[in-house]
Amino acid sequence: MNQSTLKSRRIDVADSFDKIQDYYEEQGWTDGLPVVPATEDLVQKMLGAFGEDPAHSLGIIQPRNAQVTLEKVAVNAVMAGCRPEHFPVVLAAVRAIMQPAFNVAGCQATTGGAAPVIIVNGPIAKELGINGDSGCFGPGYRANAVIGRALRLVIRNIAGLIPGDMDKATLSLPGRYTFCFAENEERSPWEPRHVERGLDPSASMVSITAVRAIYPIMESTVPDGRAVLHTLVESIKTVGFANYYQIGTGAQITLIICPEHAAEMHQAGLSKDDIRCYVFENARMPISRLRDIAHWGNRNLPDWIDEDNPDTLVPVAPQADDIEVFVAGGDGRHSAWLAGWGVTRVMTQEITLTL
Secondary structure, three states: OOHHHOOOOOOOOOOOHHHHHHHHHHHOOOOOOOOOOOOHHHHHHHHHHHOOOOOOEEEEEOOOOEEEEHHHHHHHHHHHOOOHHHHHHHHHHHHHHOOHHHOHHHHHHOOOOOEEEEEEEOHHHHHHOOOOOOOOOOOOOHHHHHHHHHHHHHHHHOOOOOEOOOEOOOOOOHHHOOOEEEOOHHHOOOOOHHHHOOOOOOOOEEEEEEEEEEEEEEOOOOOOHHHHHHHHHHHHOOOOOHHHHOHHHOOOEEEEEOHHHHHHHHHOOOOHHHHHHHHHHHOEEEHHHHOOOOOHHHOOOOOOOOOOOOOOEEEOOOOHHHEEEEEOOOOOOEEEEEEEOOOOOOEEEEOOOOO
16 A cells, blocks of 8 residues: 555644644644554554555444544544554444444433443454453553544544534543453353354454443342342442433443352353343332433333333333343452443444455
8 A cells, every 4th residue: 555545634743742742632633632643654554454445434424424434543543542453443343333323423422421332352352452351441451442542532533522512421431531341251151242142253343332330339248149130230220320211212231240240140040141131120110219300301211111100110221132241350249330321222343354
């Protein structure tokens, strides 16, 4: 590939780290952290096997109605600090958020301030060092940090979702800097999610969800897996959680079960499907606790919910399959649930090394 195949305009900036950073900031292209300058050489290296046609479009992204080209994604991946080997994961994540059901404009522009979360399955997670073990939600792993950051820069710079402009988040989330981790397949007693979805174990996949918060659950007392699951479910039944008002639009919830809790649940005879069904049947709130507070004025409930009966129980998701289950984290009996944004769906995309 020669330089003439790149389509983006060239900008001359003084050869000074400070001036380059100031320029990016003045243009509104950063997330507030320093970026790697997107030079022609680095963008070409980032494109790698995808560089035959850098102007190839993945489609239109909302709300700016902008063309998402391979080159534009590569520019943002360079800025985020990605290595070329990270680029196929970034591309898969971008393709996932561009699926209409993810509703990128809605979940990223809303005052609720949802953060996109990338969860990686398959051999590529280990190959790239994407952490799914101890501290997987936090810092310390380049692949986690830069892949998640690249997706957010794409959302900011190509989709046009800039805070205070089209991004109207009231508070936002730290996860909007970056949020990427892998399922801890080595310590999971169940088959990984990409295999659940029908892919070969040798394949790799990203799952993308948009979440409003992380709710950590510590259960270090009860020894039985069913009792652990009960604790997790009781924590979900909380006033102010928008899911209970939005199951008519397909609200979902993602459970992150730590390896120790997963082993206990498995020992108790529970499969991932059993967990989904238990949560669906038991994580329910009565209409009397939901009425006239929180998101009641904007509720979207299906017809089978009898709003006139104060004892009607509203589930946390429309059906059991809308409850996602992953195993992640390291030692310690700390699990979590991620509060989904009710007008987005969890999307998946296989990771490929070429178009």
